[in-house]
Amino acid sequence: MSMRGVLRLGEVQIRVMDMEAAKTHYGKWMGLIEMHTDENGLVYYKAWDEKDHHSVILRHSDKPGLDHFAFKVYDDETLTKLRSGIEKFGIEVTEIPKGDLYKSGRRLKFFLPTGQEMHLYAEKEYVGNTLGEINPGVLPDEGVIRGFRINGLDHCFIAGPNAKESIRLFLEVFEFDLTEKVVDENGEPRLMFVSCSTRAHDIAIAEGPELGLFHHASFRLDSTQDHVHASDLIGKYNIPVEMIDRHGVTRVKTVYYFDPSGNRNEIFCDGYTWYPDSPTLTWTMDNIEPAAFSQARYVPESFFVSMT
Amino acid sequence: MYKIKVLGSDLLQTTTSNEPILNALIKGRKEYPISSGCKKGGCGICKVRVIDGSFDTGNMSASHVNNDLVENGIVLACQTFACSDLTVEILPINKRRMG
Numbered sequence: 001m002s003m004r005g006v007l008r009l010g011e012v013q014i015r016v017m018d019m020e021a022a023k024t025h026y027g028k029w030m031g032l033i034e035m036h037t038d039e040n041g042l043v044y045y046k047a048w049d050e051k052d053h054h055s056v057i058l059r060h061s062d063k064p065g066l067d068h069f070a071f072k073v074y075d076d077e078t079l080t081k082l083r084s085g086i087e088k089f090g091i092e093v094t095e096i097p098k099g100d101l102y103k104s105g106r107r108l109k110f111f112l113p114t115g116q117e118m119h120l121y122a123e124k125e126y127v128g129n130t131l132g133e134i135n136p137g138v139l140p141d142e143g144v145i146r147g148f149r150i151n152g153l154d155h156c157f158i159a160g161p162n163a164k165e166s167i168r169l170f171l172e173v174f175e176f177d178l179t180e181k182v183v184d185e186n187g188e189p190r191l192m193f194v195s196c197s198t199r200a201h202d203i204a205i206a207e208g209p210e211l212g213l214f215h216h217a218s219f220r221l222d223s224t225q226d227h228v229h230a231s232d233l234i235g236k237y238n239i240p241v242e243m244i245d246r247h248g249v250t251r252v253k254t255v256y257y258f259d260p261s262g263n264r265n266e267i268f269c270d271g272y273t274w275y276p277d278s279p280t281l282t283w284t285m286d287n288i289e290p291a292a293f294s295q296a297r298y299v300p301e302s303f304f305v306s307m308t
Numbered sequence: 309m310y311k312i313k314v315l316g317s318d319l320l321q322t323t324t325s326n327e328p329i330l331n332a333l334i335k336g337r338k339e340y341p342i343s344s345g346c347k348k349g350g351c352g353i354c355k356v357r358v359i360d361g362s363f364d365t366g367n368m369s370a371s372h373v374n375n376d377l378v379e380n381g382i383v384l385a386c387q388t389f390a391c392s393d394l395t396v397e398i399l400p401i402n403k404r405r406m407g
Contacts, residue, residue, distance in 0.1 A: 017349065017350070017367045017369065018367055062369070062370040063350075063369040063370040063371040063372075064350040064369055064371075065371070240346060240347040240348065242345075258345075258346040258347065258348055258350070258351075259348070260348050261348055261349070261350050261367070261369075262345070262346030262347075262348040262349055262350015262351045262369065263346075263350060264346070301343055301353075301401075302343065302344065302345035302346075302351070302353055305343070305345070305351075305353055305401060306345030306346055306351035306352075306353050307351065308346075308350050308351060308369070308371070
């Protein structure tokens with residue numbers, strides 16, 4: 001296995017306006033496992049099959065949105081190398097000492113050209129997925145997999161000015177691959193999808209009018225059956241749905257819905273396997289409907305406008 | 309039951325104090341450019357100005373409205389509840405368009 005640099009999106013900290021409603025949404029309905037509430041009121045969650053202590057943090061605020069997102073890297077040496085690369089790129093990096101953030105090793109903190117606060121870290125407390133590491137079996141006890149049956153946090157989609165510069169950081173410093181892009185009539189990329197793994201994207205970045213915009217955080221499901229089950233729960237709990245369809249870009253089966261503060265969430269399954277010798281796929285803005293939603297071939301007005 | 313008049317339209321929508329006025333306004337979306345997004349007061353896409361009438365509001369993002377704006381009737385329709393007949397103006401969709 002050659003994946004020894006940046007590994008995966010490991011954490012999002014999301015602002016919510018009503019913590020109790022948010023806990024019902026992310027905990028009871030989506031089925032994430034509540035791990036801790038700290039002295040500042042931050043609430044920590046993980047999905048059942050994630051091994052680290054938490055992947056989603058909720059913080060009460062007067063506005064929704066994304067406080068920060070964090071990628072896990074392979075080891076501390078990788079972190080040191082990446083710091084040098086980020087600084088050579090021209091972005092200032094500050095270090096968050098080990099233990100300053102709950103259950104976390106030291107972190108690199110910096111701001112993307114699109115305005116989002118991003119962290120890199122190599123260590124977070126290992127808690128496992130309840131199956132253990134020796135003869136683990138395949139199915140945890142009843143009640144561990146619950147709600148939407150989410151396996152893990154998968155990717156996020158952010159927007160802001162200078163999207164091409166943020167993508168250049170991911171390509172040149174973090175060694176991601178550009179898997180897909182949507183280009184305008186002049187051939188300029190407006191939405192870009194990059195991968196550090198065999199998934200079709202680990203983060204997507206779009207050109208947007210304001211710094212720090214958050215389009216969605218996405219969660220991975222195991223199967224089409226789980227996708228239907230989660231969609232049925234979304235209906236049962238009357239969660240506002242924006243779209244249920246298949247993406248042309250990335251080919252995943254998707255549901256977009258909103259949390260009680262208006263942050264967009266996605267659950268998805270399927271999609272193709274990416275390898276570094278795959279060509280970058282290009283979609284054109286005049287074909288945006290099937291690029292975004294290939295079954296309905298229709299894009300809700302809110303999808304490109306509603307961001308927190 | 310309260311009536312909602314939309315500036316520039318002859319349509320009258322009806323609502324109650326128990327449902328956000330967005331639910332009523334959306335019925336006339338072919339007549340006037342009301343948009344709906346998160347329906348939770350977060351995205352700001354359904355901003356309107358209440359020109360006449362009284363109303364209550366729920367949680368709305370500080371990124372889109374503040375107390376001064378609310379006092380001037382500028383609210384998010386998904387978090388606004390009528391306490392009387394209302395006259396509203398649909399405000400232009402915010403400019404947070406990506407792509």
